Amino acid sequence: MNNLIFIAHRGESFDAPENTLQSINLAWKRDDDAVELDVRLTADNKIAVIHDGNTNRVGGIYLRVASQSLDSLKKIDVGMYKGNQWTKAKIPSLEEVLDTIPKNKKLFIEIKCGPKILNRLKFILADSNIKSDQIKLIGFSFTTLKKARALFNGYEIFWLKRIERRFLQFWKLNQNEIINIALKNKFDGLNIKYSKFINRNLVDKVRESGLKLFVWTVNETEIARKLIDYGVDGITSDRPNWLKKQIGL
Numbered sequence: 001m002n003n004l005i006f007i008a009h010r011g012e013s014f015d016a017p018e019n020t021l022q023s024i025n026l027a028w029k030r031d032d033d034a035v036e037l038d039v040r041l042t043a044d045n046k047i048a049v050i051h052d053g054n055t056n057r058v059g060g061i062y063l064r065v066a067s068q069s070l071d072s073l074k075k076i077d078v079g080m081y082k083g084n085q086w087t088k089a090k091i092p093s094l095e096e097v098l099d100t101i102p103k104n105k106k107l108f109i110e111i112k113c114g115p116k117i118l119n120r121l122k123f124i125l126a127d128s129n130i131k132s133d134q135i136k137l138i139g140f141s142f143t144t145l146k147k148a149r150a151l152f153n154g155y156e157i158f159w160l161k162r163i164e165r166r167f168l169q170f171w172k173l174n175q176n177e178i179i180n181i182a183l184k185n186k187f188d189g190l191n192i193k194y195s196k197f198i199n200r201n202l203v204d205k206v207r208e209s210g211l212k213l214f215v216w217t218v219n220e221t222e223i224a225r226k227l228i229d230y231g232v233d234g235i236t237s238d239r240p241n242w243l244k245k246q247i248g249l
Contacts, residue, residue, distance in 0.1 A: 003233070004228060004232070004233065004234060004235070005033035005034055005106070005233070005234040005235075006032060006033050006034070006234070006235055006236075006237060006240035006241075006243065006244055006249075007032070007033065007034040007035065007036050007106075007108055007214070007216075007234055007235065007236040007237070007240065008023075008024075008027035008032045008034065008035045008036065008236075008237070008238075008240050008241075009036050009216065009217050009236045009237055009238045009240075010023060010036060010037055010038065010051065010238075011023025011024040011025075011026060011027050011035055011037070012026040012027045012030060012032070012238075012239065012240070012241065013238045014219070014238040014239035014242070015239070016079075016082065016086065016089075017058065017078055017079040017081065017082040017086050017089045018051065018058065019037050019038060019049045019050055019051060019058075019078075019091070019092075020049075020078060020079060020086075020089040020090070020091070020092060021089075021090075021092050021096060021097070021100065022079065022086060022089050024037070024092075024097055024100055025100055027240070027241075028100060028101075028102055028105065030240075030241035031241070032105075032240050032241055033105065033106065033234075033240075034105060034106035034107065034108060034136075034234070035097075035101075035105070035106075035107055035108070036107075036108040036110060036138075036216075036236055037049050037097060037107070037108070037109060037110065038050060038051040038110045038112045039094055039109055039110065039111060039112060039113075039117065039121070040053070040065045040066065040112050040113045040117070041065075041066065041113050041116055041117040041120065042065060042066070042068060042069055042070045042073065043066060043067055043068055043069055044069040044070060044071075045120055046069075046070040046093060046120070047093060047094040047095075047117065047120055047121060047124060048065055048070055048073050048091050048092075048093065048094075049091060049092045049093070049094060049096075049097055050065055050073070050078075050091050050112075051112065052065075053065055053066070053112070053113075055073065055076050055078070055091075057081075058078040058081055059076040059077060059078045059081075059091075060077075060080070060081070061076055063076070066113065070091075070093055073091045074090045074091055075090075076090070076091065077089065077090070078090060078091055094109075094121070094124055095124060095128070098124070098125075098128045098130050101130055101134060105134065106133075106134050106135070106136060107130070107134060107135055107136070108136045108137075108138055108158075108236075109121075109135060109136070109137055109138065110138045110139055110160070111137065111138070111139040111141070111144055111145075111148070112139075114141070114143075114144060115141075115143065115144045115147045115148075118144070118147055118148055118151055119151075122151050122152065125152075125155075132152075132154040132155050133154075133156075135155055135156075136155070136156045136157075136158060136188075137152060137155055137156070137157045137158070138157070138158045138159075138160055138191050139159070139160055140159075140160045140161075142159065142181070142185075145157055145159055145185070145187065146185050149185055149186055149187065156188040156189070156212075157186075157187050157188055158187065158188060158189045158190060158191040158212070158214060159178075159182055159187050159189075159190050159191065160190075160191045160192075160193075161178065161190055161191070161192050161193070162192070162193045162195075163192060163193070163195050163197045163198065175202070175205070176205075178190070179205065179206060179209050179211065182211055183209060183210070183211065187211070188211065188212055189206070189211040189212030189213055189214065189233070190206055190211060190212075190213055190214070191213075191214040191215075191216060191236075192213065192214070192215055192216075193215075193216055193217070194215050194216065194217065194218050194223065194227075198215060198227070198230075199230070200229075200230045203227075203230040203231055203232055204230075204231075207231060207233075212233040212234075213232050213233055214232065214233055214234040214235070214236065215227055215232050215234070215235055215236065216235075216236035217236050217237060217238060218235050218236065218237050218243070219237055219238050219239055219243065221243065221246040221247055224237075224243055224247055225247060228247070
């Protein structure tokens with residue numbers, strides 16, 4: 001087995017409200033290897049930790065993140081949807097999350113908006129005490145990741161991809177091309193959404209190219225065991241601590 005890591009998807013989001021200090025600190029308390037979170041740029045050029053482009057799903061109030069200040073976003077309760085015990089949960093800033101990271105843990109930062117966020121992100125990371133090898137940048141946008149590669153020396157960058165049925169024909173026709181594009185642009189690997197189309201041949205092809213391969217979001221023990229057997233570098237889960245225990249790791 002390679003140095004497999006389990007990554008808490010938006011923190012320990014099965015039990016606590018996603019992308020909050022509560023779910024992130026729960027991940028550290030449970031000794032998870034890493035946390036994955038989502039970031040967006042606010043109207044006042046700050047970085048909020050939230051998945052969606054608006055607050056409706058987690059906060060019950062529709063506000064566009066890009067149109068609000070961070071202070072305005074922080075007034076919204078984003079924990080109630082997970083139960084009354086989480087009513088104090090707020091949208092954190094990236095700086096608040098960075099302050100929680102233990103020295104031996106990692107943070108996967110998914111960039112959910114365009115490249116405008118990159119300069120601010122670079123400043124925040126440079127101003128923190130977090131080592132570059134603790135931070136992994138991920139995203140779907142090739143354009144944004146390409147610009148990130150030019151700005152973030154020493155940071156690993158992973159390209160998010162899907163191979164669900166509606167994307168399968170495209171993927172089959174272009175998987176070699178996708179690997180070559182990642183290599184040409186000096187990305188460090190791929191981060192693929194789990195589907196039944198992930199097999200040993202695909203994992204071998206990616207890893208033999210020199211790229212790393214992570215898979216998201218996996219909450220079933222048998223799927224996790226299969227991926228471990230294939231040799232993936234990491235598994236993202238809503239309940240990574242539980243999953244590791246079920247597998248016996």
